[in-house]
Amino acid sequence: MITTTALEEFIGRHRAIFVLTGAGCSTGSGIPDYRDEAGAWKRSQPMTFQAFTGSEAARQRYWARSMIGWPRMAATRPNGAHAALARLESAGRCAVLLTQNVDGLHQRAGSRRVVDLHGRLDLVRCLGCGRTLPREAMQEAMIVLNPGWGDLQAAEAPDGDAELETADFARFSVPPCPACGAVLKPDVVFFGENVPKDRVTAAYDALGRADAVLVVGSSLMVWSGFRFVQAAVAAGKPIAAVNRGRTRADDLLTLKVVADCAESLSFLL
Numbered sequence: 001m002i003t004t005t006a007l008e009e010f011i012g013r014h015r016a017i018f019v020l021t022g023a024g025c026s027t028g029s030g031i032p033d034y035r036d037e038a039g040a041w042k043r044s045q046p047m048t049f050q051a052f053t054g055s056e057a058a059r060q061r062y063w064a065r066s067m068i069g070w071p072r073m074a075a076t077r078p079n080g081a082h083a084a085l086a087r088l089e090s091a092g093r094c095a096v097l098l099t100q101n102v103d104g105l106h107q108r109a110g111s112r113r114v115v116d117l118h119g120r121l122d123l124v125r126c127l128g129c130g131r132t133l134p135r136e137a138m139q140e141a142m143i144v145l146n147p148g149w150g151d152l153q154a155a156e157a158p159d160g161d162a163e164l165e166t167a168d169f170a171r172f173s174v175p176p177c178p179a180c181g182a183v184l185k186p187d188v189v190f191f192g193e194n195v196p197k198d199r200v201t202a203a204y205d206a207l208g209r210a211d212a213v214l215v216v217g218s219s220l221m222v223w224s225g226f227r228f229v230q231a232a233v234a235a236g237k238p239i240a241a242v243n244r245g246r247t248r249a250d251d252l253l254t255l256k257v258v259a260d261c262a263e264s265l266s267f268l269l
């Protein structure tokens with residue numbers, strides 16, 4: 001098995017590293033992930049953009065579950081993996097940190113050169129006028145409109161979701177945009193939705209300036225992240241990955257460490 005010593009040597013050889021992180025970077029903070037070590041789904045697939053925008057019932061179900069799950073999500077704190085990557089940036093060794101996560105934990109750990117590829121869960125965006133508002137404001141509005149729902153108990157799920165299956169979601173009232181009355185959506189990229197072009201462009205620009213790629217806690221099963229590894233291979237850039245299980249890019253990697261993200265990166269601290 002490849003040890004973290006090899007990872008330390010890999011990072012030591014490179015001065016401008018393109019870092020790509022996934023759910024495995026945040027599981028140490030208590031946030032569940034979607035996939036098992038083989039890269040397969042271990043729970044129902046998340047909400048799609050088409051379902052959310054096309055069905056009031058889907059929006060009621062999403063926001064009711066989110067109302068239960070959000071307090072736990074908001075209370076999470078960065079773990080050692082986030083802290084180590086923030087230290088890598090402060091040492092001037094990180095070209096960019098591109099994260100597939102929507103939890104904002106990299107920024108809370110001190111990273112500043114971050115591209116939130118899939119958006120941020122702590123913001124809500126209106127699909128009508130484009131206005132954004134804090135997720136906490138949405139939470140307060142839902143609590144007012146739905147007395148008693150905040151007392152329900154449910155198992156935690158990824159990205160602030162909750163396993164709430166027995167409730168009558170048809171009774172749940174979803175607040176409209178306070179400015180125009182249109183539909184509010186978490187400011188994250190759902191499955192079936194395109195990543196905004198400016199984020200993709202910023203990531204490719206940073207990849208062009210990097211001399212190596214480090215993948216932390218991602219199976220790379222989603223194309224939005226995997227394409228950057230493919231681009232790195234085409235450009236002849238070496239790629240290291242830290243992940244507990246299989247990745248889609250296993251046959252493309254220069255180095256792979258199968259271990260916990262925080263433990264593997266602890267030498268940076």
